[in-house]
Amino acid sequence: MKKVFNTLSALLLLQVGAYAQQPAHKTSTAKIADVLAQQPAEEQVKFLSAMRELESFTAEDIATLLQGLKPQGQDNAAVEYAANSYAFYVMQSGMDAKRATFSEGLILALDRISDKDNKGFVLTLMKQASKNEAIQAIVPYLKDDYLVDRAALALNGIRTAEASQALSKALAEAGSEKATTAIVAVLGDLRSKSDEDAVLATLAKYQDENFQRNTYTALSKIAGAKSAPVFLQKLKSVNYQFDKSNIGGLTLDYANNLFDEGQQKLATSIATTISKEAEKAGSAALQVGALQLLTKANPAKTRKQLMKAASSSNTLYRAAALDLLREHGSDADTKTLIATLRKSSPEVQESILNFLAKEASANDVPAIEKSLGNVQHTRAKIAALNTLSKLSNYANTDYLIGEIAQADALTTEAIKSLLLSSKNPTVVESINKSVAGSDVKTQLVLLELLSQRTNAQSSQVVLPLLSSADNNVKTAALKALPNVVNAADYDTLVKLLPEASESDARYIQQALVIALHSSNDTDAKIKALAASIASNPTAQSVKYFPVFAGIGGDDALKAVKSYLDNANLRNAAIASLSGWSTPDALPTLITLSRTEKDEANFETAFRGLVRQINASSHTAEQKTLLLKDAFALAKNTAQKRSVLGSLQGTGTYQAMMFAAKYMNDAELKGSATNTAMSIATETHDFDGTDVRNILNAAMSNLSGSESAYLREAIVRHLSEMSAGEGYVSIFNGKDLTGWKGLVENPIKRAQMSEKELADKQAAADKNMRENWTAVNGDLVFSGHGDNIATVKHYGDFEMLVDWKLDPNGKEPDAGVYLRGTPQVQIWDISRTEVGAQVGSGGLYNNAKNPKDPLKVADNVLGEWNTFKIRMIGEKVWVWLNGELVVDNVTLENYWDRNQSIFPKEQIELQAHGSQVWYRDIYIKELDVQ
Missing domain, CATH: 2.60.120.560 (Exo-inulinase; domain 1)
Structure with a gap:
């Protein structure tokens, strides 16, 4: 019925008063037929029409309508929809007369219907639309175990003093556990304090856990004073633990309801008892609930208990106390917590420090720092560093750097993270000043930081460490070098490169490229560098090739190309051209791919060729031409697959058709199918017989975990394709047909x-x-x-x-x-x-x-x-x-x-x-x- 209720919520927003009543001379049968013909009435017009029909119903008509209900399992949708709708409809303002007529019809139907499930449906309608007039009709069913739930809920819906009295009387006469359970639950919902004694009495009558939980739930809602010793005794009997009757949670609910209803003294007394006994029993959850209530009742009086709980060894209890202190604590409490750090366990230290990060102030930083000598555990130490950074607004760079030497691995990582994310504008300046005089461990950490965060002066700190006697420091300096250099470092780097080992050279080469890019006279420097190695070509010249590749441009390209005729340096020159950073090497790579005989060099040149085509700013059509030419040059399957994969990125019709030619090739079908299929389905511009054939062939070729999904995508695309013809090949490549x-x-x-x-x-x-x-x-x-x-x-x-x-x-x-x-x-x-x-x-x-x-x-x-x-x-x-x-x-x-x-x-x-x-x-x- 959820759908019915959601529909009604929208439909009942309509103004209905303007609609006239239907003719009154219709027979009951005709009226019912007209209403049922419009069910389910989810449309506004149909709904209002059905409601207007029902407005003309007498109580007899309503009873007759409901007598039409069939036994459970048969189709009752139309009757149920109409009756449910009308039950909500008549509860609108100004319709009490219609509601009373409807309720009278429900009373008649309840008496006349024999099927108990259908009686239950009528009782549900009474819950929505009936008032006192229906009580006497409902009461007999409080003794019927099959219908007692529905009957009790119907009286709960009526929710008057008379309904409560009827339930009270029924409880006294209840002859079964089920009836008692249903009535007690409703009396609890009604918060009927006059029935507290009667409900309490049922606890001794039935011992079933479900019954007991239901009854204690009702008593917790009634919140009568007589229940207090009963709750506490029950809680004591389970040693202040949570059991299947949920007595712990229900006792706390009971105490909170007492408090909300003005019985604060009794509520706090219960909470105090629970707090003491739960602590003895080690029941942290109950302690938390009691502490929350006591704090709500009197924060100042509970302050000492909160402070003690904030240092509890129980994580749950400690966290709850700190949460309450955030709301109710004072500056004095914060200072007291700082003072407890020295004697607290690592777990407590961590919790308090995390609390301080949110609640303390910059004025508290010195006091926290003094306490850190006793904070040794890693998690607590990290919490302390995070807290100090936040409270000092990240002005504690020097302190953090000073902690690195003695920090363990996890703490060191935390320090690095804090320094990298620091909002302090002078953090890099502090790092620069600290590098030279620090121990090796600290130097390594600071150099790693400079490889990610730097300023204009950082290169002057890093460059001297390239000659460090400690290999680890030297390597760290090399790794940081590309991030710290600037144009002014160019000459230094040029002098360093020839003597650098192959492993070290790559960092200096990267740094040189960055220095050149930031220079105002890059072209002049490249010309001079090219002229220098041209006048004295040696094996060391190859170290400059990656620099030329990183800068690009005509002068750099000429410098490297000049070594293609040098047998000793040709391989390095080709490798450099393959990794060229700008598109000006593409023609050279095309030529090399067409002429190179050495297999290894061809592989290098070909890989660079495909990469350059993909990275170029050429149009998709131009890339397609270049890639088709590259495919013709490819010497192995891997190279052909790389071209076919790259063709996918062009998205051109010619690329799709080119790839499609290899969809039956045993070695290339995977790459070819993926490219042809992707281009065909990624645009709705391509259609026609050839495209359909490609997609159907692709479905046959698909395999693997994603094949089902891809087939569905193809089927969907085919269904959306235009029925017309697209591009048609007018040259078959074999003869002159056409x-x-x-x-x-x-x-x-x-x-x-x-x-x-x-x-x-x-x-x-x-x-x-x-x-x-x-x-x-x-x-x-x-x-x-x-x-x-x-x-x-x-x-x-x-x-x-x-x-x-x-x-x-x-x-x-x-x-x-x-x-x-x-x-x-x-x-x-x-x-x-x-x-x-x-x-x-x-x-x-x-x-x-x-x-x-x-x-x-x-x-x-x-x-x-x-x-x-x-x-x-x-x-x-x-x-x-x-x-x-x-x-x-x-x-x-x-x-x-x-x-x-x-x-x-x-x-x-x-x-x-x-x-x-x-x-x-x-x-x-x-x-x-």
């Missing part, structure tokens, strides 16, 4: 007869097959012949295509014809004599509208590039390597400047006088309204 040779231009083709066009198409196809070939997944133009065209015609579309020009070709040049019209330009941007320096991607043949791209985004000649081309109507957008180079520009009809662009035509890849490669060609047809 492609044809070029026959004239669209205007001339339209003028040809069917036979003429067929003949010319046959000749063009023959020429195409002689000059265009599918090679290892690429569509390759030989450099001779004419354009290749799609068999299919396209209207509005998006196109993806990778392309590459021959770096050794004669006048490298190409393009993409859109709807048979030239063209999205592709060329060698070094050909300035023809204006190619503007970059690829422009609408080269435009005369009135913009023809040049917005920026140059071409890769180096001979490297792969990628277009995304969108054409809607006569407007064109072009992205080159992820950069927008044409933005909403009209493509002019080159074949007839007086006509608009053709609404639907073929796509062509332009043939020119140089070799060209195309791959990964996808088209998505757009349905633009």
